Amino acid sequence: MERKYFGTDGVRGVAGEPPLTPEFVLRLGQAAGAYFRSQARRPVVLLGKDTRQSSDLLEAALAAGLMSQGVRVEHLGVLPTPGVAYLTRTLGATAGVMISASHNPYQDNGIKFFSATGEKLPDEAEAEIESLLSREFKTDGIGTVSDFREAERMYLDFLASKGSNLEGLKIVLDTANGATYRLAHRLFQRLGAEVFVMFNTPDGRNINQGCGSTHPEFLRQQVVEMGFDLGAAFDGDGDRVILVDRYGREFHGDHILYLNALVRREPGVVGTLMSNMGLEVKLREAGIHFYRSAVGDRYVYEKLKASSLTLGGEQSGHVIFLEHAPTGDGLLTALLTLAAMRQSGRDLAEWYEALPMYPQLLKNVRVQDKHRLMQHPELHQAVQEAERVLQGQGRVNVRPSGTEPLVRVMVEGPAELIEAVSSTLVATVERLDSLS
Template sequence: MGRLFGTDGVRGLANRDLTAPLAMDLSVAAARVLGEAGAFEGHRPLAVVGRDPRASGEFLEAAVVAGLASAGVDVLRLGVLPTPAVAYLTSTLDADLGVMLSASHNAAPDNGIKFFDRSGYKLADEIEDRIEAALGTDWTPPTGAGVGRVRDAHGAVEQYVAHLLTTLPVSLHGLKVVVDCANGASWEVAPEALRRAGAEVVTIGAAPDGLNINDGCGSTHLDALAEAVRKHGADAGIANDGDADRCLAVTAAGDVVDGDQIMAILALELREAGKLAGDTVVATVMSNLGFKIAMRDAGLNVVETAVGDRYVLESMKEHGYNFGGEQSGHVIMLDSATTGDGVLTGLHLLAAVARSGRPLDELAKVMTRLPQVLVNVRDVDRTRVKTSPELSAAIEAEEAALGTTGRVLIRPSGTEPMVRVMVEAPTQEEAGSAAERLADVVRTALR
């Protein structure tokens, strides 16, 4: 059996892979491990629990709350809130543990559990391993006054929105914005924050029914946002994913502005304000080569990590950097958040437009994206990506053909059962052809 925790918590098909008993057991194990590590020493422990709107979150929330309370932890239910809001409130409310129920950008049938420590950071790999090892082991639950108590939070949305607004350098007055909330966790927070920041706001994807999260909307489906921006004559569009830890954007013409472009714009804004630590941006190996070239030409450094915002964050904390992210739209502004925050990112991207007086499409020209093709290959053995001689030989051949004009990256997904094949090349045709050739090798060599 593989490691239960992936790059972003425990995730799977709700009620099949991620069941109520598993959710309860994980919560009990987390409480036990943190308690044994001294996290609760000298006080009665408190956890906050939030979720996105998907239907399965209702029974999984009940299971998590039951598990924590049975382990002697008081629980404050936050309700439907973005993942970064749960991280922020874990720290602000002086909780010992934060729990978020979400499968992020995945479809509605999936769900997931991620844990935050008392500072609002995702738990370290070693702590997750200890939680997994504690599953199903004997323990003595508390009784009587020792069991946890459960209550609902009040004012959590207001508290989080107020925090977001304190980070903004300028008003968004004069900007007309379309925001796509993916029928997810930001459906209330994002429009409210944008309006209070001064923008004129048009909202789409803000009618969650438990089943329509990420369904043809949000950061993984930008066509609806682009259409709405053009229809309403907006200056820009902002899209979150289901749990709102991602942000992508579109220009007034409906052209996509991806995470690399957003990072490039915000890195220059931070440098201009004298707030970019070490003149360095932390990005993953998936960032476009054009991003790295643009940062180099601007005199900024780029530090690369493995894919996953947790690894970006680990590098930032280890080396004292305060800005980084992923092409997918996870952008971490460490001076204001402990995790990727899509609403925060959107606010600051629009603030760059307002401050500069330049349209988003002009700001996005800070970098030129090299044509990039990503092919996802399912139903193969992800564990053999680095050991297959046939695949290694195919990669070497493609890299030799591209030389310094492109690159190849093949990796197992950390959140879904697939292998991702990415190729960058001087033209879309070259990138597409190379990616398909390599995908064919993956399909045959990793069966």
């Protein structure tokens, strides 16, 4: 069944505008509540959120809808997305819900459901919830609501149990004024690191604003100026991390996969269509198979399961260590990567230099209808022409964003070719969009 509201990462949009109006979210809560009632006699749903000013409103509407169908709601408060997934599984809840739009600006928000195992709700379940939206709901039992006050402590204990001794390391942390703002510095200090934390004063509107994993520029500067060993920048909901070496160079998801794959001696690694060709080549040299999935952590996870592998991720820093968690976790990724780094006896700077990257350009083009544009035959012809120009020395990937009205144009290959090829493709996308 085709889904109208659920995308690759839950229901997303601008808060207060369709579909994220209080009225719709109330109905979504009713539909989800009815679905969970069909799965469990006494359903319990854990509800977490990030620091956006709209999260409280959406949380209240969703909780009301769930309770009207007899669901018991446990509020987790502000907590990273992977924390919600972990607690859902650990506490044996029927489902978990995270209210967040991840790395997007504060105006956006979203609602993401997790199954009882802490995995993203299957497509069939999301489709079933959507089908229930057309029903006329009546109150079907009256649920209760309470605050689960042990959420932070339990999640922090879990993370600390996965980390190693960090004594002697000086780390700058950028929490993006988001969901990790209370946890990150406590976690790294607990493991012995000397910590300087910034962007940890959320006001509801400054989440991801010039900071976090999508804007690590100030972090890079601070690591160098303060003489720290490294930096870590998380995104708004805490499921991604970008590291920075002592020279201020960005140590992104491809570097993280390479370091962990070699130290952990992984038989194979899952990346995406956007993963740099340099990673594929270096892993092949090390005798490690490299698999590509579609872009999106959901598809990385599915490929890991299908290939019986445990390590995969995206350049964005959304990395999955499947033996520890079924979803990406920025804090966990940072801890495991630093543990592997120390085990190797090499610092991030040395690992950065060990993975030469192919030149890659990524441009985002805002469009009116990304799905219709992607079907246009002239765009397909332009991609084929771009690949012909690269003559087998690179890659082209043009795809719609999973969460925003954007078409992403990625060109990888020789530096002297990719700028012209990228500009031609962007111009084609803009021209075709103007005709729609």
